[in-house]
Each structure stands twice: as C-alpha cells, then as structure tokens.
Amino acid sequence: MPDVNSAIVTYSPAYTIVPTYECFNRCTYCNFRTDPGESPWMTLSTAENILKRLKNEKVCEILILSGEVHPHSSQRQAWFQRIYDLCELALAMGFLPHTNVGPLSFAEMQKLKNVNVSMGLMLEQLTPALLKTVHRYAPSKVPERRLQQLQWAGELQLPFTTGLLLGIGETADDWWTTLEAISNIHQSYHHIQEVILQPHSPGNQQIFNAQPFNPHQLPAVISKARQILPPEITIQIPPNLVKDEQWLLACIEAGARDLGGIGPIDEVNPDYPHIQEQKLSGILQPAGWKLVPRLPVYPKFDNWLSKELQKAVSRWRKVLNPTSVDNHRFRNYLSRRSHKNKNINLQIQNEA
Numbered sequence: 001m002p003d004v005n006s007a008i009v010t011y012s013p014a015y016t017i018v019p020t021y022e023c024f025n026r027c028t029y030c031n032f033r034t035d036p037g038e039s040p041w042m043t044l045s046t047a048e049n050i051l052k053r054l055k056n057e058k059v060c061e062i063l064i065l066s067g068e069v070h071p072h073s074s075q076r077q078a079w080f081q082r083i084y085d086l087c088e089l090a091l092a093m094g095f096l097p098h099t100n101v102g103p104l105s106f107a108e109m110q111k112l113k114n115v116n117v118s119m120g121l122m123l124e125q126l127t128p129a130l131l132k133t134v135h136r137y138a139p140s141k142v143p144e145r146r147l148q149q150l151q152w153a154g155e156l157q158l159p160f161t162t163g164l165l166l167g168i169g170e171t172a173d174d175w176w177t178t179l180e181a182i183s184n185i186h187q188s189y190h191h192i193q194e195v196i197l198q199p200h201s202p203g204n205q206q207i208f209n210a211q212p213f214n215p216h217q218l219p220a221v222i223s224k225a226r227q228i229l230p231p232e233i234t235i236q237i238p239p240n241l242v243k244d245e246q247w248l249l250a251c252i253e254a255g256a257r258d259l260g261g262i263g264p265i266d267e268v269n270p271d272y273p274h275i276q277e278q279k280l281s282g283i284l285q286p287a288g289w290k291l292v293p294r295l296p297v298y299p300k301f302d303n304w305l306s307k308e309l310q311k312a313v314s315r316w317r318k319v320l321n322p323t324s325v326d327n328h329r330f331r332n333y334l335s336r337r338s339h340k341n342k343n344i345n346l347q348i349q350n351e352a
C-alpha cells in the first residue's frame with residue numbers, strides 16, 4: 001500500500017479477460033455490454049492461448065471482468081463456473097486473478113475467494129435517484145445490494161476494491177454519502193484496499209447524453225475523499241480518463257496514489273486507451289513521483305489468503321518488490337522486452 005506521505009505512486013501490470021460482454025442490465029452510460037446471447041463466452045482454450053502469450057511478459061494481474069447473467073437465469077450456474085474456471089486457469093499459469101463480475105451470492109463469493117487474491121465491485125453511487133435515470137433498466141444497480149457485497153467481502157475476509165462513478169446525475173453530497181458508507185463498512189472489517197474515483201467519460205456506444213465529468217474537479221473530490229476515507233485505503237484514479245498531464249499531477253498532489261490496472265485495453269472505456277507505464281513514468285518522475293508496479297493484493301492481506309494463493313503471491317512479491325534488487329532486474333528485463341511487448345499487445349488487441 002503506497003503511503004499517502006510517500007512519493008510512490010503504484011499501478012498494477014494487468015491484462016483483462018472478459019468471459020462475456022452479455023449483460024442483462026442496461027446502464028445508459030455503458031460502453032461494454034451486448035444483449036444476452038449476443039456475446040459468445042470465452043472458452044478456456046482461447047483464454048489459455050492468451051495467457052500463454054502473456055507468460056513471462058509484464059503482466060501479474062489477470063482481471064476477470066464480465067457482463068452479468070441474471071441470478072435466476074438457467075445460464076447462471078454455467079456462467080459462474082466459466083468465471084471460476086478462468087480464474088483457476090490463470091492461477092495455474094502463474095498469474096494473480098482479481099474478479100469483478102457484478103453482484104454475487106454469498107456462496108459464489110465464498111467459492112471465488114479460493115481462486116482470487118482480491119475482488120472488486122464499484123459501488124458507483126448510493127443515491128436511489130439514479131434508479132429512475134441511468135439505472136432504470138439495471139436491477140443490479142440497486143444500492144443496498146451493492147453495499148451488501150462490500151459487507152459480505154468483509155465477512156469473508158476478501159481484500160476488496162470498490163469505487164465511485166462520478167458525473168452520472170448525482171450531486172456532490174451524494175459523493176460524500178457514498179464515501180462515508182464505504183468508510184463505515186471498512187471500519188468493521190478493514191478489508192477495502194482501494195477506492196477508485198472514476199470520472200464519467202462518454203464513449204461511442206452509450207446512450208446517456210451527458211457531458212464528461214470535468215477532470216478539473218477531480219483534485220478537489222480526491223482531497224475531500226482523502227479526509228473521509230481512513231488513511232489505509234488507497235485512492236485510485238484511471239490516468240487514461242484524466243488526460244491533461246498537469247491535472248493528473250494535481251490529482252496525485254491531492255492524495256491519489258494508485259493508477260489501477262494498466263494493460264493493452266480499458267474494456268470499460270474502450271474509447272480511452274491506457275497510457276502505458278513508460279509514458280506515465282515520464283509524466284510523474286520530473287514532478288518527483290516514482291511509479292512502481294504492485295500486486296493486486298496488498299501485503300497486509302496476504303495472511304487472509306489460502307496457502308496456495310500465498311505461494312503464488314510470494315513468488316510475485318520477489319519480482320515486484322520496489323526496493324529489492326530483483327525489482328531492478330525486473331525493470332531492466334521489462335525495458336529489454338518492451339519492443340516485443342508492443343507487438344504482442346497489438347496482436348492481442350487485434351484478436352480481442
């Protein structure tokens with residue numbers, strides 16, 4: 001966990017696997033979903049081929065991000081099993097899975113804990129007003145249901161990432177209420193690793209007709225969020241959605257210390273390509289910030305994991321520890337491989 005008083009900013013070298021884009025919700029700002037039945041599910045052999053290409057490259061985290069199958073659908077069990085199997089495969093191939101696939105039952109969360117080092121779900125906003133607007137046709141976005149996921153994650157000792165989507169019709173007071181709710185749940189279980197502050201950034205597929213969240217407002221929101229959230233929760237911002245370099249630096253000055261998963265594609269915001277590590281370092285370094293890779297689980301949560309997961313995590317800590325000689329070697333290794341990575345990433349983008 002980057003200390004808010006240190007000059008370290010973290011990111012997770014990640015790749016996103018999408019089991020399916022089909023989703024029974026229809027959030028009007030969505031640029032991800034297809035209608036149910038219109039997105040073939042990713043097979044294990046396709047995933048295996050992708051993971052084989054990523055092996056020994058600059059990827060530690062496999063983010064499993066999926067559209068949702070209705071809890072009462074006859075397909076739900078198969079959908080869940082596919083997600084579980086993809087996590088298991090990623091783990092067996094040496095990666096660290098982090099799943100974010102919408103609200104789950106307690107039993108589903110409990111099972112996924114066996115094959116994930118952490119999990120996530122955006123709380124987005126707690127105000128029920130959005131159920132009449134952007135979430136009118138999105139039953140999964142009932143605020144109490146999402147808050148319950150945070151509670152269950154705490155009961156299960158699951159290291160968890162959540163966050164707010166800013167600029168979808170809520171008020172500034174709604175932000176503080178949502179942040180206070182996250183803070184309150186965390187006080188009971190101490191399980192929230194990161195809170196993402198994600199500015200709404202319109203894409204080509206969405207039907208929600210609204211301006212992007214003004215990124216120039218973000219530093220002030222971060223600053224207030226930093227006062228509401230306990231210091232051990234890291235604030236994350238997606239740098240591809242804060243394009244102006246000066247404002248990105250202002251967000252970090254205001255208290256953001258993590259830039260999230262950086263990989264070839266931002267699946268949720270496909271119109272906003274990720275800024276890659278070298279370029280981000282070039283922005284941060286002259287201002288005195290050091291960008292370092294992190295794992296999808298923070299060290300203080302390692303003892304919440306099964307022995308098998310702890311072994312996988314400990315292998316990665318040896319290569320990603322920012323103070324170790326190994327990390328220096330790893331960075332040299334990455335820069336030697338950067339040309340090759342570019343080609344692989346382009347190839348994967350073309351195939352995705």
Ligand code: SF4
Nearest residue numbers: 023025026027030033
């Ligand atoms: S934002 Fe998520 S839950 Fe909403 S429609 Fe898109 S994929 Fe489904």
